[in-house]
Amino acid sequence: MPALRDSAAFPGWFRRIVYKQCDRILRRKALATVPLQDVADQAGTQLSQADALEEREMKACVLEAIDALPEHERTTTMLFYISGYSHKEIGTFLGVAVSAVKKRLHSARSRLRDRLMVSLENTLRETRPSRDERFATRVIDMLKAARAGDLTKVKELLEEDPRLLSARDPMGNTALILAVNSGHDQIAELLLASGVQLDIHEAAAIGKTKRVVELLNENPARLDSYSPEGFTPLALAAHFGHVETTTVLLTRGANVNAISKHAIEVTPLHAALFGRRTETAKLLLAQGADVRVRPREGWTALHYVAAYGFAELVGPLIDRGADIHEPDAGGWTPLDVAEQEGSLVIADILRRRAAASKPSI
Structure with a gap:
């Protein structure tokens, strides 16, 4: 320590050592085992071998995708989704703003979605019936085109094979659902006109x-x-x-x-x-x-209203029990969100409602 050239660099250097050591420990963590005689007693609650294998393969695929992320996104993703730290805690640990943490997570989710889509395509191609390989490929192309808004490609594929109207991915999503969820109205109307049930x-x-x-x-x-x-x-x-x-x-x-x-x-x-x-x-x-339910991502209805500037809904939400002071997963209250997003009218309403709710002395 006395030989440390730059004392200001110590916090970041130490954080890096701690994180790397924890990462190594997690990676070599031994699998839990149970005595053979206890297996029979657990059979009723255990996954079947096929289901367990599928679950392991899915986890391995997700972890592989996480490992492929850029280092700063991988670190943030693991701290948030695996270790369960809040945006604020991660920001403090990594020495970055909460907004930077959120941007990293958004970028990581986008990369993971794209990478897992590629994995899905490979899986479908590996398991497709050999007698109709072209159809399996077209299913993938159809779903990708519907999600991406490629109207010309969707038309071309439908002309080649009308069966693609009922094409679904392993999650059960049709091309119509993907088109609608992605905001591609023209493709949705085309699919409807083509006879989608x-x-x-x-x-x-x-x-x-x-x-x-x-x-x-x-x-x-x-x-x-x-x-x-x-x-x-x-x-x-x-x-x-x-x-x-x-x-x-x-x-x-x-x-x-x-x-x-x-x-x-x-x-x-x-x-x-x-x-x-x-x-x-x-x-x-x-x-x-x-109005009091808080989803896993941590935003109540009042947080959404504060972020998007829906001033006309602030009063009705509070009147129905919305908590002005409830923080999200990152420690941000609706007032914090309103100020961050520049919703000054809503911020003023929240301050006044908060002041009015304080008991008089």
């Missing part, structure tokens, strides 16, 4: 209310069913701002507080706000949407 989630996502009603009349259990991506029809209709479809689903008794099975664990209200759809958000609030 909408299920209730596709119909809700693109606002085809008549089709939603038909499907509910056939089977009322579809009302709160989940799409392959883990969202209910109500969440999809609200997210894409389809007021008529949202109204019909609410009238039918859709669960306004259903939490998605997607990893982000959002309610229809979060889905509407994330999609910047204030009209459907108001409909959900009128039907008793719980």
